[in-house]
Amino acid sequence: MKKKLGLLLVLSSVLLLGACGKESGSSSDTIKIGANLELSGAVAAYGDAELQGIKLAVKEINADGGIDGKKIELVSKDNKSDTAEAASVATSLATKDKVSAIVGPATSGAVKASIPAVTRAKVPLVTPSGTDDAVTVDAKNKVQEYIFRTCYQDSFQGITLANYASKELSAKSAIIIGDNSSDYAKGLTKSFKKQFSGKIVDEVNFTSGDKDFQAILTKIKNMDFDVIYLPGYYNEAGLIIKQAREMGITQPILGADGFGDAELIKLADAKNVNDVYYTAHFSTKADATDKTKDFIAAFKKEYNKEPSAFNALGYDSVYLIKKAAEDAKSTEPAKITTALAKVKGFEGVTGTMSIDKDHNPEKAAVVVQLTNGEESKATIVEPK
Secondary structure, three states: HHHHHHHHHHHHHHHHHHOOOOOOOEEEOEEEEEEOOOOOOOHHHHHHHHHHHHHHHHHHHHHOOOEEEEEEEEEEEEOOOOHHHHHHHHHHHHHHOOEEEEEOOOOOHHHHHHHHHHHHOOOEEOOOOOOOOOHOOOOOOEEEEEOOOOOOOOOHHHHHHHHHHHHHHOOEEEEEEEEEHHHHHHHHHHHHHHHHOOOEEEEEEEEEOOOOOOHHHHHHHHHOOEEOOOOHHHHHHHHHHHHHHHOOOOOEEEOHHHOOOOOHHHOOHHHHHOEEEEEEOOOOOOOOHHHHHHHHHHHHHOOOOOOOOHHHHHHHHHHHHHHHHHHOOOOOOOHHHHHHOOOOEEEEEEEEEEEOOOOOEOOOOOEEEEEEEEEEEEEEEEEO
């Protein structure tokens, strides 16, 4: 009896070891990709938009035969726009669901909160819109091995907007209205101040969640300046634009990709959204490639609306993972990670990109002009 029991234990151990050695996220006919997104909470508009793009990409890829013959199984979870929840979701996707790669979170703080979990599990994470420079490189300038993005980083946005203000708007002075509670806003402010050739007349701050901006706007109203630089998310930016215009502040307002959602227009009221400019990752008004035209048509057919930058970034993130998995000829997370770091000349709908040594995409930006709440112009700015 003891001999038979010993044999059973040995056999059980062999089977268990075999199961543990199986590739994460893979089976004979599927590859699991996780989505860790802000689907509720303060910035749900970003996560919802990215999930639409992700789902369209998955649908197309599966209809076209999948990734090396394996269909994508999408595992989507809501991080509730909360950093602690984002970390928990990252752990769950990487260890419980055993995905091969993760798309998201959308915001920089949530991505940074997810880094320890995916690093421990050795599962690559591709953020569509986490733009903080510190997302892919830590405080000691060491590259985060498992973190990648399809968006450009904040330093590039700040530089682009500073140059645009000087060259396109002939601005010689600026006022900065910043969010002192946001790493996103702080990073954008830092790069703008470093690059802007004119004078920073004043710098005033608000805190995420504020609704009334009368005090800071009253302070700057009678100052002499050419442009307002407003690095922030649509929640507060929309209200600031509305209140500024209603107070008679008419100078151009420049912002980053956090402006890129229809909620900004709703909050500000379209009639107030004039002479507003922001860096975007994608615009239907910009010169389109055949790939971009196909995406716009497919998105309109699927959702009966024009795609936004966040839709496009979510879409590109899935296709980037597809390319890496096919280059690696594997669904194993470690091999996909290695392949992601080597991607060159990937043609996305947000631009042709190559992943640099810091895991950032080298690609062009778009500066969008809003007139009466609608895109009136889109200027492509190549990286320098």
